Amino acid sequence: MTTAPLPHTPPGGSVLAFGEVLLKLRLPPGDRLESMTALQAECAGADLNVAAALRTLGREAAWVSALPPGPLGDWARAHVARLGVRDLTLTRPGRLAAYLIEDHHVPRPSRVVYDRDHTAFRALRASDFDPAWLAGRALVHTCGISLALGDGPRALALELLRAARTAGVRVSFDVNHRRLLLADDVAAPLYAEAAALADLVFVAARDLPLLGGVSGLRELNPQALIVVTHGAQGSEAHLPGGAGVRQPAFAAAGPGRVGRGDAFAGGVLHAWLAGQAPADALRWGAACAALKTTLPGDQLQASLSDVQAVLAGHDGAEPVR
Numbered sequence: 001m002t003t004a005p006l007p008h009t010p011p012g013g014s015v016l017a018f019g020e021v022l023l024k025l026r027l028p029p030g031d032r033l034e035s036m037t038a039l040q041a042e043c044a045g046a047d048l049n050v051a052a053a054l055r056t057l058g059r060e061a062a063w064v065s066a067l068p069p070g071p072l073g074d075w076a077r078a079h080v081a082r083l084g085v086r087d088l089t090l091t092r093p094g095r096l097a098a099y100l101i102e103d104h105h106v107p108r109p110s111r112v113v114y115d116r117d118h119t120a121f122r123a124l125r126a127s128d129f130d131p132a133w134l135a136g137r138a139l140v141h142t143c144g145i146s147l148a149l150g151d152g153p154r155a156l157a158l159e160l161l162r163a164a165r166t167a168g169v170r171v172s173f174d175v176n177h178r179r180l181l182l183a184d185d186v187a188a189p190l191y192a193e194a195a196a197l198a199d200l201v202f203v204a205a206r207d208l209p210l211l212g213g214v215s216g217l218r219e220l221n222p223q224a225l226i227v228v229t230h231g232a233q234g235s236e237a238h239l240p241g242g243a244g245v246r247q248p249a250f251a252a253a254g255p256g257r258v259g260r261g262d263a264f265a266g267g268v269l270h271a272w273l274a275g276q277a278p279a280d281a282l283r284w285g286a287a288c289a290a291l292k293t294t295l296p297g298d299q300l301q302a303s304l305s306d307v308q309a310v311l312a313g314h315d316g317a318e319p320v321r
Contacts, residue, residue: 012059012138012273012274012275013060013136013137013138013139013273014059014060014061014062014136014137014138015050015051015054015059015060015061015062015137015138015139015140015141015269015273016061016062016063016064016088016133016134016137016139016140016141017047017048017050017051017061017062017063017064017140017141017142018047018063018064018065018140018141018142018146018156018157018160019045019046019047019048019063019065019142019143019145019146020045020047020065020066020097020116020119020121020145020146020149020153021043021044021045021048021065021067021076021080021096021097021121022043022044022045022096022097022098022099022116023041023042023043023044023072023075023076023096023097023098023099024041024042024043024044024098024099024101024298025039025040025041025042025098025099025100025101026039026040026041026042026100026101026103027039027040027100027101027102027103028040029103029255030104031102032102033100033102033111033113039100042297042298043075043076043079043080043298044099044258044259044298045065045298046143046145046174046176046262047063047065047141047142047143047145047146047262048063048065048080048083048085048298048299049259049262049263049266049298049299049300050141050174050262050265050266050269051063051083051085051141051266052083052085052266052299052300053262053263053265053266053267053270053288053292053299053300054266054269054270055083055084055085056083056084056299056300056301056302056303057266057267057270057288057302057304057307058304059270059273060086061085061086062085062086062087062088062133062137063080063085063086063087063088063089064088064089064090064133064160065089065090065121066089066090066091066092066094066119066120066121066123066124066128067089067090067091067092067096067120068091068092068093068094068095068096068119068120069091069093072095072096073091073096073120076096077089083299088133090124090128091120092120092121092123092124093120093123094118094119094120094121094122094123095118095119095120096119096120097114097115097116097119097121098114098115098116099112099113099114099115099116100112100113100115101258103257103258112180114180114181116149116181119149121149121153122149122150122152122153123152124152124153124156125152125155125156126152126155126156126158126159128156129156129159129160129163131163131167133160134163134164134167134169137164137169138169138170138273139164139169139170139171139172139199139269139273140160140161140164140169140170140171140172141171141172141173141174141265141269142157142160142161142172142173142174142194143173143174143175143176143202144173144174144175144176144177144178144182144187144190144191144194145176145178145181147182147187147190147191147194148178148181148182148187148190149181154190157194158193158194158197161173161194161197161198162197165197170199170200170273171197171198171199171200172198172199172200172201172202172265172269173194173195173197173198173200173201173202174201174202174203174261174265175191175195175201175202175203175204175207175210175211176202176204176261177191177204177207177210184210187210188210188211191210191211192211192220195211195217195220195221195224196220196221197221198221198224199223199224199225200224200225200226200227200268200269200272201217201221201224201225201226201227202227202229202261202265202268203217203226203227203228203229204228204229204230204231204261205228205229205230205231208228214226214228214238218238222240223240224240225237225238225239225240225272225278226238227268227282227285229261229264231249232249233248233249234246234247234248234249234286235247235249235264235282235285235286236282237278237279237281237282239278245278245279245282246282247279247282247283247285247286248286249286249289249290250286250287250289250290250310251290252289252290252291252293252294253293253294254293254294254295254296255295255296256292256293256294256295256296256297257293258298259292259297259298259299259300260289260292260293261289262292262298262300263285263288263289263291263292263299263300264285264286264288264289264292265285266285266288266300267281267284267285267286267287267288267289267307268281268282268284268285269281270284271283271284271285283311284307284311287307287310287311288300288302288307290310291306291307291310
């Protein structure tokens with residue numbers, strides 16, 4: 001299957017992402033939390049990852065959040081600047097969120113320990129919304145993590161989505177359920193409220209039951225494009241009229257499993273905003289996810305030509321000589 005290339009200056013406008021950023025502390029491969037002796041610091045955050053993927057593909061992207069004053073807030077801002085993402089963060093009292101990750105491969109499960117209380121992001125309120133955030137935007141993106149981090153961030157996220165709808169700006173919502181942050185029975189109605197406002201909904205197959213499956217999501221939102229991800233088994237898109245398309249994952253290997261879903265979302269959004277059909281948008285997402293797998297860190301590092309090479313089926317194992 002041939003996917004139409006996108007122009008180097010992509011049509012469709014800029015994207016605003018909303019969500020928390022964290023200090024990610026990664027253990028070396030094979031180490032356990034109980035016996036750790038070294039940690040690698042990285043800047044992480046699902047919504048920032050999506051913005052970074054869009055930016056590396058050439059699309060203008062901005063990110064709004066809250067960071068604390070001081071060196072850790074400055075560190076996060078410097079990282080965002082290096083990504084080329086426009087920084088619209090607010091300064092609020094509190095801490096920078098953090099988490100430790102012990103990242104393994106099957107059959108050993110990975111483990112995460114969150115430290116996300118009393119953070120600057122949790123100090124956000126609906127009254128922090130600034131209509132200027134939406135100026136020139138084609139789309140606003142956020143995920144369920146923002147809804148799980150307290151009443152204030154949740155109210156601001158929903159205010160942003162409602163304002164985007166009123167302004168004619170499209171909305172993307174990734175369920176991205178984190179069971180360490182929010183119990184299933186509490187999460188379901190919160191996600192439903194956001195999903196009902198979205199033009200495009202991303203949801204992992206494992207989280208579909210929270211919203212009654214594809215049929216339940218369709219009842220919530222008759223017009224949304226619903227994208228269901230199945231990890232290594234690929235993805236599928238459910239169109240408003242009932243049709244569906246499937247996309248297998250591209251073969252990939254490497255240390256970059258974390259952030260792969262966000263790279264997928266960025267690729268889908270990039271192509272979808274440019275007017276590509278859902279089948280082509282899924283292929284863009286799959287290519288970005290495969291490329292993310294090859295490198296460590298949370299954000300996609302790839303050029304437009306890298307993605308197009310994957311789409312064209314080029315063998316990336318052999319160097320160009």
